[in-house]
Amino acid sequence: MTSTPGVEHGLAWNYIDSGVLLAALGVALYLIYRRRSRRGVFWLSLFSLGYFGFFRRGCICPIGAPQDIVYALFHSDYAAPVTVLIFALAPLVTALFGGRAYCAGVCPHGAIQDFFLIKPVRVPRWLEDGLSIVPFLFLGAGLIYAATGTGFIICRYDPFVPLFRRSGSLAMLMTGGAFLLVAMFVGRPYCRFLCPYGAALRLASQASKWRVRVTPDVCTQCRLCEQSCPYGAMRPPSTATEDAQRVAVERRRLGWLLVLLPLLVVGCGAAGIRLGPAAARLNPRVQQAELYTRQQLHAVHYAAMTPEALSLQRSAVESKELLADAEVLRKRFDRAGMWFGAWFGLVVGAKLIGMATRQKRSDYEPDRGACLACARCFMTCPNERARVGA
Numbered sequence: 001m002t003s004t005p006g007v008e009h010g011l012a013w014n015y016i017d018s019g020v021l022l023a024a025l026g027v028a029l030y031l032i033y034r035r036r037s038r039r040g041v042f043w044l045s046l047f048s049l050g051y052f053g054f055f056r057r058g059c060i061c062p063i064g065a066p067q068d069i070v071y072a073l074f075h076s077d078y079a080a081p082v083t084v085l086i087f088a089l090a091p092l093v094t095a096l097f098g099g100r101a102y103c104a105g106v107c108p109h110g111a112i113q114d115f116f117l118i119k120p121v122r123v124p125r126w127l128e129d130g131l132s133i134v135p136f137l138f139l140g141a142g143l144i145y146a147a148t149g150t151g152f153i154i155c156r157y158d159p160f161v162p163l164f165r166r167s168g169s170l171a172m173l174m175t176g177g178a179f180l181l182v183a184m185f186v187g188r189p190y191c192r193f194l195c196p197y198g199a200a201l202r203l204a205s206q207a208s209k210w211r212v213r214v215t216p217d218v219c220t221q222c223r224l225c226e227q228s229c230p231y232g233a234m235r236p237p238s239t240a241t242e243d244a245q246r247v248a249v250e251r252r253r254l255g256w257l258l259v260l261l262p263l264l265v266v267g268c269g270a271a272g273i274r275l276g277p278a279a280a281r282l283n284p285r286v287q288q289a290e291l292y293t294r295q296q297l298h299a300v301h302y303a304a305m306t307p308e309a310l311s312l313q314r315s316a317v318e319s320k321e322l323l324a325d326a327e328v329l330r331k332r333f334d335r336a337g338m339w340f341g342a343w344f345g346l347v348v349g350a351k352l353i354g355m356a357t358r359q360k361r362s363d364y365e366p367d368r369g370a371c372l373a374c375a376r377c378f379m380t381c382p383n384e385r386a387r388v389g390a
Contacts, residue, residue, distance in 0.1 A: 014083040017052075017060055021087060021106065024048060025094045028101040031375070033210055036384070038375040044105035045114060053108030058161035062087045062102065063109065063197040064154050066139075067146035074147045091197075095204035099211060103191060103201060104373035109160050110191050113183040114374070120187045120230035128232050129355060131193040132370075133347050139196035140343040144336045148329065150283040154196055187230030188372065202369040212366050212373050217383040219363030225377040226364055233370035234377070237361045254356045261349040265342045272341015276334035283333070288315055289326030 024044065031040035052058070065088035072080040091102035103110050123131075142154035155161070159176035162168025182189045191198050214225040219237070226234040280286045291308065292315035294300075302309040315322050366377070378384050 013056075014060060014081065017056060018083045018086045018090075020051060021062075022090060024106045025090060025101060028105045028373075029094065029098045032101060032104060032212065032373050033098060036375065036378045038378060041105045041373075041375045045111040048106050049108045049111035049115070051108075052106075053112060053160075053164045058108065058158070058164040060084065060087045061155075061158075061161070062091050062107075063158065063195060064152060066197070066200070067142055067152045067154055070143045070146045071149070071152075075149060092200060092204050095201045096207060097209045099205040099208045099368060099371060099373050100198075100201050101373055103198065104375070107191075108164065109195065110188055110372065112160060112163070113180065113188045113190060116180045116183045117187055117230060118184045121185050123186060123232055125232070128192075129351065133351055134193055135196050135199035135202075136347040137344060138194060139199045140340050140347075142196055144279075144340055145282070148283060148332050148336060149285075159190060187232075191372065192231060192370075205371075206369050208368060211368050212371050212375075212377075214364060214366070214377045215381045215383045216387050220382060221364060222382060223364065224380040224382075228377050228380040229366070230376070231370060231372055231374075233366045233372065235359075235361060235365055235367050237363055237365075238358065250356065250358065254353065257349070257353050257356055261346075261353065264345040264349045266345075268345030268348075269338045269342035272337040272339070272344065273334055274337065275340065276337035277330065279337060280330045280333035283329055285322070286326045286329050289322050291315070292319060292322060 024047070027044055028041070031037050031044060052061075060083060065084050068080045068084045069088055072078050091106070094101050105111075138154070142152070145151055145153050157172070157175075159172060159179050162172045163176045179190050214234075221237065226236070281290065288311050291311055295312055295315075302312070379388075379390065
């Protein structure tokens with residue numbers, strides 16, 4: 001049996017990419033937790049931007065890979081390649097052990113934003129908390145549209161892949177440019193406030209075995225590490241004394257939020273069903289069926305060879321199958337709307353519970369989920385500088 005050279009070449013590069021990804025993740029963990037080297041992380045980021053970004057043109061990419069997996073789960077005629085599984089799962093498994101090492105020095109999206117950072121400004125905590133739920137919603141929407149076969153919207157609306165490829169729609173090129181302009185003053189705005197894969201890594205890193213620690217010794221609370229973090233990830237130590245009345249109020253608030261959570265999930269799930277019809281209209285098959293139905297009720301003349309005319313020609317040949325498929329898809333979107341609504345309720349409820357939960361800290365420490373493990377804070381710590389003799 002003869003093989004196709006182009007296909008073999010593509011598969012070979014996919015496996016090379018997987019090997020480079022695994023090696024880069026290992027190097028990132030070594031640089032962050034053993035060498036504690038910001039310089040090393042910087043050079044790894046530069047390599048990743050050059051290789052995964054401009055050389056491999058942003059593909060294969062962990063950010064969009066979960067869509068392939070979900071699509072394969074709901075469509076028996078498609079199997080996700082092994083390389084896609086590696087790209088989707090390797091950074092997540094790494095996050096369970098060492099936090100967001102992928103974000104630190106392997107992701108080209110983060111690297112290109114970092115290289116534009118000139119003068120970071122602090123985003124107010126209330127705004128940071130509010131915007132941090134957007135990536136989770138984008139993740140839910142992306143997986144739902146992949147499951148229904150509507151499209152891979154996470155890839156379609158990726159702002160940086162068109163820049164890596166130096167081609168794409170003007171709108172997306174301008175969007176990528178806008179993100180880079182914002183990145184001059186706000187550390188990694190896409191990673192923090194939109195990236196759906198970053199949301200998954202944020203969850204995984206909450207349970208990480210190792211965590212980034214700024215000081216190798218006793219924290220002097222000089223706050224230099226807090227000032228050095230452009231991502232607002234540093235958290236201050238908790239107060240030594242706590243008012244009993246305030247603690248009681250906070251516990252009651254937390255109790256009510258825990259009771260509210262299942263009600264919020266169920267209520268938002270019920271409301272999400274109403275999103276189904278509107279969301280279904282974005283599916284090409286449903287669009288084709290609706291165009292055909294409208295044409296049967298109120299005939300409209302379309303010029304020959306236009307997209308509408310060609311669609312109607314195909315619809316006339318397979319009208320029964322088309323209408324049946326559209327009805328099945330609408331029911332799927334009703335269920336998908338319910339699940340998205342429930343996901344929205346869960347995300348909002350979990351965020352409120354997280355904000356109401358006070359964590360005890362004796363030192364200035366990075367928040368596990370928000371910390372991108374960039375190693376910027378290490379050498380700002382006087383104890384770390386004394387340790388390395390700087």
